[in-house]
Amino acid sequence: MLVSILTFLLLLSIPSSFPKNFSSYTSHLSKRHDTKVYDIIISKETLAPDGFTREMYTINGQFPGPLIEVNKGDTLVLNVYNDLEDETSIHSHGMFQRGTPWYDGVPGQTQRGIPSKKSFAYEFKVNQSGTYWYHSHSNAQYIEGIVGPLIAYDPDDPYLEDYDDEIIVLLQDWYHNDSNPLLAAFMNPANVDGDEPTPDNGLINGKNSYNCSWAPAGSKCVSDAPLALFKFVQGKRYRIRIINTSAFAEFIFSIDEHPMDVIEVEGMITKRHTIHRLPINIAQRYSVIVTANQTIGKYWMRSEMETACLAAQSDHLNPLVKAIVEYEGYDNDGDPKSVAWAETPENCVDLDSSNLKPYNEQNIPDVDYKLIINVTFHPDDNGIVRGYINNSTYILDAKHPTLHKVFNNVNEYPADQNVYIIEKNKVVDIILSNNDDGIHPFHLHGHVFWVLGIGQNGTSPDYKFLNTKDPIQRDTVTVPPQGWAILRFVSDNPGVWGFHCHIEWHVQSGLVMEFVTQPDKIRELKAPYEWEQL
Numbered sequence: 001m002l003v004s005i006l007t008f009l010l011l012l013s014i015p016s017s018f019p020k021n022f023s024s025y026t027s028h029l030s031k032r033h034d035t036k037v038y039d040i041i042i043s044k045e046t047l048a049p050d051g052f053t054r055e056m057y058t059i060n061g062q063f064p065g066p067l068i069e070v071n072k073g074d075t076l077v078l079n080v081y082n083d084l085e086d087e088t089s090i091h092s093h094g095m096f097q098r099g100t101p102w103y104d105g106v107p108g109q110t111q112r113g114i115p116s117k118k119s120f121a122y123e124f125k126v127n128q129s130g131t132y133w134y135h136s137h138s139n140a141q142y143i144e145g146i147v148g149p150l151i152a153y154d155p156d157d158p159y160l161e162d163y164d165d166e167i168i169v170l171l172q173d174w175y176h177n178d179s180n181p182l183l184a185a186f187m188n189p190a191n192v193d194g195d196e197p198t199p200d201n202g203l204i205n206g207k208n209s210y211n212c213s214w215a216p217a218g219s220k221c222v223s224d225a226p227l228a229l230f231k232f233v234q235g236k237r238y239r240i241r242i243i244n245t246s247a248f249a250e251f252i253f254s255i256d257e258h259p260m261d262v263i264e265v266e267g268m269i270t271k272r273h274t275i276h277r278l279p280i281n282i283a284q285r286y287s288v289i290v291t292a293n294q295t296i297g298k299y300w301m302r303s304e305m306e307t308a309c310l311a312a313q314s315d316h317l318n319p320l321v322k323a324i325v326e327y328e329g330y331d332n333d334g335d336p337k338s339v340a341w342a343e344t345p346e347n348c349v350d351l352d353s354s355n356l357k358p359y360n361e362q363n364i365p366d367v368d369y370k371l372i373i374n375v376t377f378h379p380d381d382n383g384i385v386r387g388y389i390n391n392s393t394y395i396l397d398a399k400h401p402t403l404h405k406v407f408n409n410v411n412e413y414p415a416d417q418n419v420y421i422i423e424k425n426k427v428v429d430i431i432l433s434n435n436d437d438g439i440h441p442f443h444l445h446g447h448v449f450w451v452l453g454i455g456q457n458g459t460s461p462d463y464k465f466l467n468t469k470d471p472i473q474r475d476t477v478t479v480p481p482q483g484w485a486i487l488r489f490v491s492d493n494p495g496v497w498g499f500h501c502h503i504e505w506h507v508q509s510g511l512v513m514e515f516v517t518q519p520d521k522i523r524e525l526k527a528p529y530e531w532e533q534l
């Protein structure tokens with residue numbers, strides 16, 4: 001797919017027609033199989049999401065990036081133009097890329113980066129539905145704004161009749177510094193404990209306020225920046241799609257006085273499960289149904305950053321990120337007076353998956369082989385604390401992506417690429433032991449996995465206690481501090497698939513491995529010319 005520069009010139013010269021926010025929108029559900037084309041122009045702009053003015057990355061001049069909508073069965077085309085000085089890339093998080101592994105968007109693994117002032121089109125079939133997101137997979141760029149929601153609708157979704165409207169809530173942490181100096185300070189021998197940079201703030205749909213007396217002297221900052229606003233119509237039922245695009249912080253999401261029913265976990269439809277507070281880790285997504293059945297008024301939406309899981313505490317961080325839910329017909333300028341739910345969930349863990357049941361019956365295949373992975377952190381020879389998989393830290397080789405090597409008939413890979421080859425279509429259990437005292441939300445590209453078991457510190461994996469009957473399937477799971485997880489997946493998707501901790505700082509410090517799945521089948525695929533040209 002060639003991208004005409006004319007499209008970009010047109011897009012740059014007329015105001016963008018993308019909605020400026022997606023606090024409420026109308027979904028375009030259809031059974032037709034179309035090709036949906038989106039232009040994604042990545043550039044630097046000066047914005048103040050929380051009142052603190054900084055130069056940051058934007059997509060089509062906006063932040064968060066535009067909403068991408070497809071129907072199950074559609075072909076999605078993302079025409080990316082890189083207006084930055086650095087290379088970039090776009091990864092569609094959770095998309096399987098079956099038959100198009102070269103469009104997974106991971107420099108060093110599936111492609112060369114998109115050079116400055118150049119364009120590249122990702123084109124793939126979406127044969128799945130649910131709540132997803134897209135982000136840059138280059139350096140720590142997504143921390144600075146290259147993120148947006150990606151929703152795939154299913155005309156056969158069993159819950160379609162159970163809600164009247166949809167709302168997207170994008171949660172993230174926010175730094176006031178550029179990502180490169182933060183990264184340099186993190187990956188430095190002086191950082192003896194390997195402490196991750198503490199965020200300055202959190203955002204809901206790109207908004208929050210900030211106490212500017214905490215900002216460094218000379219910065220441009222206004223303290224009362226507006227919060228995100230969500231409009232409820234009394235009596236309506238909303239499907240709220242919650243996406244956590246954080247780099248580091250974990251949040252607990254809730255709406256005062258409104259219970260929520262979980263119905264989707266990362267593309268898997270679940271039986272209804274009523275909760276008051278939802279812990280949601282980096283890169284995870286849920287759909288909940290909320291009924292606007294309270295008195296017409298204003299209510300707080302809360303996204304509480306779990307500071308207990310942050311490495312360093314900060315006096316200059318307000319961990320309670322808020323937005324406002326306002327019923328239509330309410331006429332009062334004041335802040336909401338609503339009260340938070342009383343119970344406090346356990347810190348730094350996923351929503352208890354034993355309470356989540358798949359909507360459709362599962363047929364879990366038996367395991368063919370078990371892969372043991374040991375996660376540790378320790379200083380390297382230069383005293384820089386890095387993350388290790390089986391005592392091997394991943395080193396990015398941006399110029400020689402693994403997928404190129406597969407096409408060039410390479411069968412052995414440098415040790416620091418952490419490549420694991422799966423020759424055949426097999427049922428694989430990843431037995432992951434976390435020897436670190438922090439949480440690690442692990443994400444597998446190109447697949448979902450069944451979460452057969454999660455164990456806390458002090459327990460060890462035991463097949464006797466795994467759930468092989470009705471576990472949920474997802475693509476990102478939180479592994480507890482010094483705990484473990486057993487994840488089962490079917491290696492039926494030929495390609496190069498990253499498996500990594502989604503804490504962006506840990507990606508940079510090497511907590512990454514790659515599966516090369518069915519290399520013989522990969523070589524039977526025909527990679528596009530434009531990809532080879534990158």
Ligand SMILES: *[C@@H]1O[C@H](CO)[C@@H](O)[C@H](O)[C@H]1NC(C)=O
Nearest residue numbers: 020021022023024229230231
């Ligand atoms: C976002 O959408 C909501 C609901 O349609 C609207 O009230 C609000 O003004 C919008 N905000 C911006 C900045 O466009």
Ligand SMILES: *[C@@H]1O[C@H](CO)[C@@H](O)[C@H](O)[C@H]1NC(C)=O
Nearest residue numbers: 073098099125126127128129
């Ligand atoms: C689409 O996904 C369904 C399962 O959801 C699978 O049965 C079918 O084979 C897939 N089709 C293609 C073309 O991959």
Ligand SMILES: *[C@@H]1O[C@H](CO)[C@@H](O)[C@H](O)[C@H]1NC(C)=O
Nearest residue numbers: 176177178181182183185216
């Ligand atoms: C972040 O920015 C502040 C204010 O400009 C500066 O004092 C601090 O050194 C920066 N931190 C890093 C890690 O660059």
Ligand SMILES: *[C@@H]1O[C@H](CO)[C@@H](O)[C@H](O)[C@H]1NC(C)=O
Nearest residue numbers: 210211212213214223315316
């Ligand atoms: C902002 O921070 C200053 C200094 O820590 C504090 O005195 C003040 O109360 C804070 N303002 C608000 C509204 O929290």
Ligand SMILES: *[C@@H]1O[C@H](CO)[C@@H](O)[C@H](O)[C@H]1NC(C)=O
Nearest residue numbers: 248249250251252280281282
């Ligand atoms: C999003 O994930 C980050 C990182 O794990 C976490 O700190 C934050 O609390 C999560 N957000 C919510 C709303 O759960």
Ligand SMILES: *[C@@H]1O[C@H](CO)[C@@H](O)[C@H](O)[C@H]1NC(C)=O
Nearest residue numbers: 259260261289290291293294
């Ligand atoms: C509102 O709906 C929820 C179910 O979503 C229900 O549990 C609750 O009792 C209802 N509240 C009122 C005031 O009707």
Ligand SMILES: *[C@@H]1O[C@H](CO)[C@@H](O)[C@H](O)[C@H]1NC(C)=O
Nearest residue numbers: 371372373374389390420513
């Ligand atoms: C990690 O080491 C274990 C043995 O301790 C081995 O069984 C496993 O295959 C290794 N994992 C990888 C990804 O190489």
Ligand SMILES: *[C@@H]1O[C@H](CO)[C@@H](O)[C@H](O)[C@H]1NC(C)=O
Nearest residue numbers: 372373374375376391433435
């Ligand atoms: C993982 O590595 C650590 C450090 O080398 C070691 O103490 C621990 O026993 C290993 N765990 C497993 C399950 O191999």
Ligand SMILES: *[C@@H]1O[C@H](CO)[C@@H](O)[C@H](O)[C@H]1NC(C)=O
Nearest residue numbers: 376380381388390391392393
């Ligand atoms: C890990 O690797 C280092 C050298 O790279 C070696 O010194 C150390 O013994 C290894 N540790 C284990 C547990 O294998």
Ligand SMILES: *[C@@H]1O[C@H](CO)[C@@H](O)[C@H](O)[C@H]1NC(C)=O
Nearest residue numbers: 436437438457458480481482
């Ligand atoms: C795990 O348990 C051991 C033994 O009880 C304890 O020393 C250690 O601090 C615990 N680690 C974490 C991260 O809680």
Ligand SMILES: [Cu+2]
Nearest residue numbers: 440501503506
């Ligand atoms: Cu991690």
